[in-house]
Amino acid sequence: MNQVPKKSPSKEEVKNAYHLLRSEVPMSNNFLNIKHQRVLPFATYCPWLDDRSFLDIYSKAQSHTLVDIYRCFELWELAKQSLSIEGNILEVGVWRGGTGSILATAVKDSKKQVFLADTFTGVVKAGSNDTNYIGGEHSDTSYDLVNTYLSSLNLSNFKLLKGIFPEDTGGDYQGPIAMLHCDVDVYSSAKDIINWALPRLSSSGILVFDDYGFYGCEGVTSYCNELRLNVNFTFIHNLNGHAIFVKK
Numbered sequence: 624m625n626q627v628p629k630k631s632p633s634k635e636e637v638k639n640a641y642h643l644l645r646s647e648v649p650m651s652n653n654f655l656n657i658k659h660q661r662v663l664p665f666a667t668y669c670p671w672l673d674d675r676s677f678l679d680i681y682s683k684a685q686s687h688t689l690v691d692i693y694r695c696f697e698l699w700e701l702a703k704q705s706l707s708i709e710g711n712i713l714e715v716g717v718w719r720g721g722t723g724s725i726l727a728t729a730v731k732d733s734k735k736q737v738f739l740a741d742t743f744t745g746v747v748k749a750g751s752n753d754t755n756y757i758g759g760e761h762s763d764t765s766y767d768l769v770n771t772y773l774s775s776l777n778l779s780n781f782k783l784l785k786g787i788f789p790e791d792t793g794g795d796y797q798g799p800i801a802m803l804h805c806d807v808d809v810y811s812s813a814k815d816i817i818n819w820a821l822p823r824l825s826s827s828g829i830l831v832f833d834d835y836g837f838y839g840c841e842g843v844t845s846y847c848n849e850l851r852l853n854v855n856f857t858f859i860h861n862l863n864g865h866a867i868f869v870k871k
């Protein structure tokens with residue numbers, strides 16, 4: 624459980640920490656010309672510290688996710704906001720079910736279904752647009768592990784889809800898409816998923832890419848930068864690393 628620090632750091636302390644981190648050697652993956660440097664915003668407002676329901680599910684999800692509290696809270700908030708958008712929620716890239724459990728808990732009192740798709744045998748479709756992934760990463764999970772975890776939370780609003788999405792399991796998704804969380808690490812998977820999803824995305828529908836701001840995930844960064852050219856979306860680069868697209 625996260626706790627409110629006894630004394631918040633002053634602006635000066637935050638600034639000093641920022642400059643310390645900025646002095647780290649900048650990283651870049653030159654062949655894609657994507658630059659990296661540690662991002663440390665100055666803001667201090669933390670609404671998640673007041674949200675008991677979020678902190679409760681996050682404390683359980685923490686050991687089932689690779690995703691930090693900032694992005695988990697954003698998923699929680701966006702899932703709740705998606706209640707006014709027609710359709711269901713889809714996550715591709717579930718691993719051990721952490722972010723999926725946050726999405727399903729956020730909308731558990733509604734009619735929305737949460738579809739959670741993963742190979743459960745690791746990353747697929749790594750290729751020449753990717754800098755770090757070779758395929759097979761994150762295979763330390765299983766359908767049964769995720770099903771047992773989600774059932775232990777008394778959730779019944781989810782459906783697990785096992786196989787490559789969309790080729791193997793796209794046909795099992797039902798309804799329009801209100802929100803899609805894409806957390807698949809590599810260019811071609813992200814591109815195939817979004818090409819499948821675009822005709823199904825509702826007006827005001829939300830796409831969230833987990834990997835946009837992360838070293839080693841430049842394939843997804845490149846793909847999102849291509850998608851930014853699509854004038855039908857409002858694009859937001861959240862400094863927590865998320866890329867968010869909202870359909871106009």
Ligand SMILES: C[S@@+](CC[C@H](N)C(=O)[O-])C[C@H]1O[C@@H](n2cnc3c(N)ncnc32)[C@H](O)[C@@H]1O
Nearest residue numbers: 688689716718721722741742745746787788807
């Ligand atoms: C970084 S992990 C997901 C992390 C998870 N969201 C969490 O809460 O920590 C990426 C996952 O994407 C899955 N994956 C990648 N491409 C896929 C595809 N096209 N279809 C299904 N699963 C895919 C991998 O099997 C892997 O479990």
